[in-house]
Amino acid sequence: MKSLVAVLCGVLLLAGGARADTPETQSENLERFTPYLQRPVEQFKFWSMYKWQLVGPDKVVVWTTIDDAYLLTVETPCTQLQWSRDIGVTSQASHTVMRRMDAVVAGNDRCRILEIRPVDYRLMQSESRGKPVR
Template identity: 30%
Template sequence: MSRFRASLRGSLFAFAALLSGCASLGTSRLSAAQDVELFQSHAGEPIKAFSPFGGISQWETVGDSAVAVWTKPDTAYLLGVAEGCLDLEWSPRLSLSREHDRVYAGFNHVLVRRPGEKDAKRCRIETIQPLDVQALRAAQARARPGALKLSEAG
């Protein structure tokens, strides 16, 4: 039995070492403050509204008071909401309320639905800023030099 425990302990140690190596490979993440700074530095002047065209193709939380939404691969907006309103860590999806197929600052909401919840949490959109997606991607690549590109990970 002690031989089995020693073998199991050795296997667990090797597995843990492997996981820590994989975890550090390509995951040089920015701090939350650095992430906010990166997005804010690539956000344009606030606008009143935008058209989400076919919907949201991807989204990313930016601190605890903003979310970046992509409506096309090269078109994104930074939406500012009330601090602490977003609860996206466990949300598999996000949507936006609309008025005549446009999203307005001060009127429309980011809608967050967590698993198991019937109703969506509504976060009023306070500001909308267009993002310079090309410059943002270049800055992210410079800031995260060890990170794998999505196309390289597969």
């Protein structure tokens, strides 16, 4: 009986951390980024992905460093993006991600990048002290 309780506790702990953001949460997160979006750019330098966050069915924010973030809008449908634990970003040119040339890879989906918008993440962080970014 004790081992059953231990297993159930372990499952609950794992399930608590394995949640997908709801469309409402994604929309709220996108709204938090929106005031800090800069004009669209054609490309950005990309050596590695520091982290990423889904903010819509066709929108993902990727960080290339702790302070450098970009909102990528991808071609739809990109069905596996909603459920992916990991994503990748292609780079056809040497360490440069380009709009319409590169893609976000989620599972078996290769979702072409339609728009790239830098995020003024440092300003966002400084204005939201005390409000953690999810």
